[in-house]
Amino acid sequence: MSTGTVDVGEQNAGAWAGHSLGERTVAYDERDVILYALAVGAAATDLDLVFEERLRVLPTFALTQAQWAPDALGSLGAFDITTAVHGSQRLLVREPLPVSGELTMTARVADVWDKGSAAVFDVEVESAYFLATWSLFAPGRGGFGGDRGASRPKPRETPADLELEVRTASNQAALYRLLGDRHHMHIDPEAAKAAGMPRPFMHGLCTLAAVTLPLAAAAGAHPADLVELEGRFASPVFPGDRLDARGWTGGEAGQDGTTVHFEVTADGRTALSGGRAQFRVTA
Known part of the structure; x- marks a missing residue:
């Protein structure tokens, strides 16, 4: 309160x-x-x-x-x-x-x-x-x-170290809203149109979290070993969209961790920018 x-x-x-x-x-x-x-x-x-x-x-x-x-x-x-x-x-x-x-x-x-x-x-x-x-x-x-x-972060111009594909599910926003964020625009087509969207769209936090799972695997880490995460929501993602993530590693790795900087596109438009995920990696 x-x-x-x-x-x-x-x-x-x-x-x-x-x-x-x-x-x-x-x-x-x-x-x-x-x-x-x-x-x-x-x-x-x-x-x-x-x-x-x-x-x-x-x-x-x-x-x-x-x-x-x-x-x-x-x-x-x-x-x-x-x-x-x-x-x-x-x-x-x-x-x-x-x-x-x-x-x-x-x-x-x-x-x-x-x-x-x-x-x-x-x-x-x-x-x-x-x-x-x-x-x-x-x-x-x-x-x-x-x-x-x-x-706002500038797009990276160097070749990516990682390229990943993440498939979202057609019912993903409907499922995620059961965790507490029940804003109508994520389930009701009329509410989505009122918000300026053509149809219900994904929660940004769902998209961000979904990307961390394959990023962790690519970094040789477990997703539960995430220690830091950040990202900017650049444009909406719709349930069923294919996400293409590019990642850059190196430069911030510690003795027991690794960092991935990342960007995500959906249908050719930037969805997440300035992404950064750090994982604890143990032998």
Whole structure:
């Protein structure tokens, strides 16, 4: 819950910086963990992701449990929820998630960036297990004289070290929304059209998580050993789309880990840019 509201009619968007969104504790069990793994593309043969006797939790599952925070900011009136979009996502993993239990999280507006015609709200959610940041692009809320923040990442021009194909399923958005993000535009054609889309589209977080599974395999890592992840949502992905991912390795590998920078296209258009995934790799 929030500790208070900011009067948008009187305050500029920058006034939300530092605003607390309060604390929340959520409970989940192994069924939720398995459903999540299936929703982001795990196969029935990936027993340590879908079988309770061997279960490991994908770190990106935490993002489904923390979705309440950016939703709470929108409900407080910081921006127009009908036009704001999820611009990018970051995740820092501190500890592996247990297969079931409770998560206590605190959330706040870490920063608000002034992009001129729009503002970008960074919503930070923290727990003992992770630190996650949603960047929300809000048209019409810029021009308040604040810092512009980082510019969008430039496409890489060197040949990729990895080239991967990821097939999304026609029912993937319908399945993923059972994890908590039930915005109608991901299931209802009329709601999708109202949002300017020709048909229901994938959750950005589902697309991002789905790509990490083959990236981990290509890097010789397990997807549950993800320690850092980030990516910018450049254009929508529709259920059934084929995703083409290109990855670049090297330059950031540590003694017990490896990093992949990546970009993803769908039907020739950039879907994810500025991607970065770091995995812990152990012998």
